[in-house]
Amino acid sequence: MDLTYSKEDETFRKEVRAWLKKNLPKKDKAISDLMPHDPERVKRSKDWQHKLFDAGYVAMNWPKEYGGQDADVMRQTIVNEELTLARAPGLVGASGLTMLGPTLIQCGTEEQKRRYLPKVLTADEIWCQGYSEPGSGSDLASLTTRAELVGDEFVVNGQKVWTSNAQFSDWMFCLVRTDPDAPKHRGISYILIDMRTPGITVRPLVQMTGDAGFNEVFFDNARVPRANLVGELHQGWMVANATLFHERNMLGSTTRTQLMMQNLIRLARSHQRYGKPAAEDPLMRQKLSDLLTRVEAMKYHSYRQLTDVMHGRSPGIGAMVNKLVGTELNHDICALALEIMNSYAPLKKGAVRVIDNGTWAYEFMFTLGLVIGGGTSQIQKNIISERGLGMPKSG
């Protein structure tokens, strides 16, 4: 056990911090003030990722031959921490970087890797994920979007939903049913779809926050070349599980949660509740300490997983709880902020007398979406109990 960073890592962290100070988008170029679908926001977001990539701070752990640096996970973790601490904008190409990229590296052909990976890194091409359907949420393998192989093309018909960023994505990695007669897990294929293909319609879906962050995507005889198949025909479920694995085991950087916690403590100190700062109320102090304890637990829990990964050990059940615990913790932090703000809690961004520009109420809703998305808390509990504890499948 040694919680100090090596000299090299310390030096690297300083470099990153200095680079960010110089290169972070200035206030007038801020990305967060623009609506998600604003073309100007998309352009600025792409430029930002490209700039980060040129500096060597994107997908550092990817193999060198595909544009990475074969760096150890510590380097990327340091970059991610510094990005969060600097409140840098998120990466617009995140799903390409964290889901498609690793899948292609693992299951793609050499040609596919050479064609797609470089533009994933630079954000020249943005990817969206085509998994969920109106009838297939937690039971993802029941998906019915049909891709019929006609000659050298798949003809795709059906609908995807909750598709983040589809409105400005160039490509979709998509699960489609290629064999309707096979058992549900064995008739699915993983294909790459150009979003400009005729027959594709994207319709924004407005979330409870008022933003349109995701979309419905309709396919009406959209034709996709057979060469865009990843892995074997009908083996898409296994290919997809490789990406699901990447999503779930992404080292949940807890830095963002720590920042939220710091902001919550600041709020509790400054906001008067029933005549005194919330932080002086014994009950609020108990609640703040409880949350802080859980935040600290997740911080050291992530250090433990980081250590496991660096030593080539599987973090096992420890990693399976990340999504469940992390998303609920973020939501609970926002919920306490609302409780502290009381009547001020529901005020929206820009409102007279609004506190912290309405961030807390917005995040309170947004973080509940994260509890559901990417496998609901209930699905997480199935995974933990079945894969982690060896309990049998239900039904």
Next chain:
Amino acid sequence: MDFGLSEEQEMLQRSARDFLARECPSTFVRALYTEPDGFSRELHRKMAEQGWTGLLVPEAHGGLGLSMLDMALLLEEMGRAVVPGPFIFSSVLVTLALMHGGSSAQKKTWLPRLASGEAIGTFAFLEDTDRIDAAGMTLKAKKTRDGYLVSGTKLFVPFAAVADVLLTAVRTSGRGEEGISLLLIDRATPGLSIKSLDIFDQTRRVYEVEFSNVVVTKSALLGTEGEGWKIMARLLDAAAVALAADSLGGAQKSLEMAVDYTKVRTQFNRPIASFQALKHLAADMASDIEPARALVWYAAHAFDALPRDASRAASLAKARLSEVYSRTTNRAVQMHGGIGFTWEHDMHFWFKRAKWNEFAFGDVAFHRERIAQLEGF
């Protein structure tokens, strides 16, 4: 950056688990439940042979000279096996007190004997007010020509009946943190009498200790007169870490017992482990325990190496593990159904231990408020 265990530490845990499975199975715990003192000198001697009682003791005094993190890993295993006895009080608290505050004569007298298991120590600090802060230490020690005259009562003293020496927090002057002194009092001293307090958790026996004009020599003073709180504050941190580690092991074991049971128990023609109601309970338990483990490791490491964060880290671990252990055992009993409520089933050993650990050395609310103060909320 390395937040993991060394090979030696992993080996220590494995060998401790094997040893306790052999030497302290639940049948053994059950047998001790009805023994008058709830203590096995035989087991204590065997643990001493393993080097456990001297784990923290410097090599120069006959111990292994290992760290609090090593001790926490061992205590996790002892918590798993819900080992009865004064180990934490003797081999962690009294031992640390001697290491931090003892004169070279005191160290020479006690540390080798504590390490070899020949002597047992315990810590007498609570009084009828049940306060664990400095103001709660009111047992009077009047200064005499050759030492002190102690009169009054200490409560909830663990395993006083089998202890050779009681590390006793007394007030020699003033109030608050100033004027607290620590005395090493031989249990056989005239005027000292003990009374057993009947307790649900028979693995953690507690006693009322009555001091009536107990004459204590100057040589019994540990550290400087009136400055005992400094040592005691360190001991309270150590106790918080130790109980958190014990709770972690107990919680993990409770989860495993509950999950194993649901896999073999059938109702409605299927193993009840296939019901989501129980699977989700088990997942919640695992989700409590996994991140909590990192808190225990961190708190132990901070105790060893990060003095500025040691108190906060100890409180984080104690607050969280107190809550998690109690919640986990409650769920584990429920997953067992009716059988889990019986005396005949072992589950209640952990259920009761969880409650003892929750309230001893500061409960959840106490440590949360302490965190708030240390964080400067």
